[in-house]
Amino acid sequence: MKKSAAVLLGCVLVAGCGSGSTNDTAGGKVVVNINGQPPQTQAFDRKVFDEDVAEFENEHKDIDLVPHEGFMDPKTFSAKLAGGQLEDVFYVYFTDPAALIARKQAADLTSYVKDVKYYGDLKQELKDVFTADGKVYGLPTANYTMGLLYSRTNFTKAGLNPDSPPKTWDEVRAAAKKLKDAGVTGFAEYSKSNQGGWHFTTWMKSVGGDIARKDGDTFKADFNNDKGKEVLRRLKEMRWDDNSMGEKQLLEIGDVQNMMGAGQLGMYLAAPDNVAAIVNQFKGKYDDYGLAAIPGQQGTLLGGEGYMINPGASPEKIKAGLKWIQWKYLNPDRLETNLQKYKDRGQPVGLPIPPIADIWTGEPRKKQEELKGKYATMPVQNFQAYVDGSEQTKGTLEPPQAQQVYAILDTVVQAVLTNKDADHAALLKDAETKVNAVLAQVK
Secondary structure, three states: OOOOOOOOOOOOOOOOOOHHHOOOEEOOEEEEEEEEEOOOOOHHHHHHHHHHHHHHHHHOOOEEEEEEEOOOOHHHHHHHHHOOOOOOEEEEEOOOHHHHHHOOOOOOOOOOHHHOOOHHHEOHHHHHHOEEOOEEOEEEEEEEEOEEEEEHHHHHHOOOOOOOOOOOHHHHHHHHHHHHHOOOEEEOOEOOOOHHHHHHHHHHHHOOOOOEEEEOOEEEEOOOOHHHHHHHHHHHHHHHHOOOOOOOOOEOHHHHHHHHHOOOEEEEEEOOHHHHHHHHHHOOOHHHEEEEOOOOOOOEEEEEEEEEEOOOOOHHHHHHHHHHHHHHHOOHHHHHHHHHHHHHOOOOOOOOOOOOOOOEOHHHHHHHHHHHHHHOOOOHHHHHHHHHHHHHOOEEOOOOOHHHHHHHHHHHHHHHHHOOOOOHHHHHHHHHHHHHHHHOOOO
16 A cells, blocks of 8 residues: 555656567667656655666676666556557566466566575565466565554653553553553554555454455455454544544544654554654654554565566566666665665665665675664664564565555444444445455456
């Protein structure tokens, strides 16, 4: 949800954009069209990207990269591919690969990834996103999992230990009550713009449940059960029994980030990039926030991004494209240089987001953690509970047809948070029927 709710810029469709309309070589070089170039409005990210393209080409004299702005728009993807306008190397969200693989809209990279340095050190659950029937179709480059973001300042105000955040939902409830007694909203939750359904999904995973399950060749709703009732019960307890969620409801992400930045909130579910958003957009301070693992740690929502390759790309383009992806996004050897660049240019360093994405295991992960501490511009210990917890908590993907499913589940969360007497069983049953109708469309 976090990624798919973003504004998708799309590739600028110009002559010669896709692999089908460009020769494999020009002047003795392999020509590779790539997307993922940030727009000029994102000045820092655009500058870094363009500098990296130039540095890569200088190191790889036989490869000519042709950058294109934009990422992945599912609405135009198939038409671009059919019309020869799809780049050779293209960006995808974690929700995209399964469908692309099923429709044979991505190149089989199985015989090539053996030459991708450090591929074996990537987290297996991330590699699995791009794998089907034992074959590899892409590479993950960044990911997030949901955790518990909290105000260290308000924890201290409420007599809670900010170095020992809640580990269970019972502890979250207890902490929320103390925060309410200290004069702030203890816990906030989204419930509109599909974001209530998105977070309901996170809650379900945290208690060991899910939203959809595979049933033969189709999917079925999987939340009208004891796990779903547990989630709604916990929301009702904090909202109505404890009044620790405040009177104002029908919130979405901007509302909650604003509350946190203004010092009016104790906790909410979030990914690490929310910390930077609160600081940059809502005048917060990094020292004031902490990030912990998802309560319960029975599971969490996993999201992220990566790159796949045009199914029509030649072997030469595939090899060159993989060299670029590995060099730019999956390169522990460049990590210290990148961190120094970010720090020197006044960019925040310390959160588990690019340039220090939480994608590694083994020695690359150990090296990354050491360098993160060395170059940090914020108190990394405030977010260590999240980093440690992510190693112990299995993340799984959003359900198929996620946005349609979330829209339906929004109404469930809204009802529980606005009606003290909401019938949880009836809400779940009605939502199950509607979600099953959506899931029946999945091919």
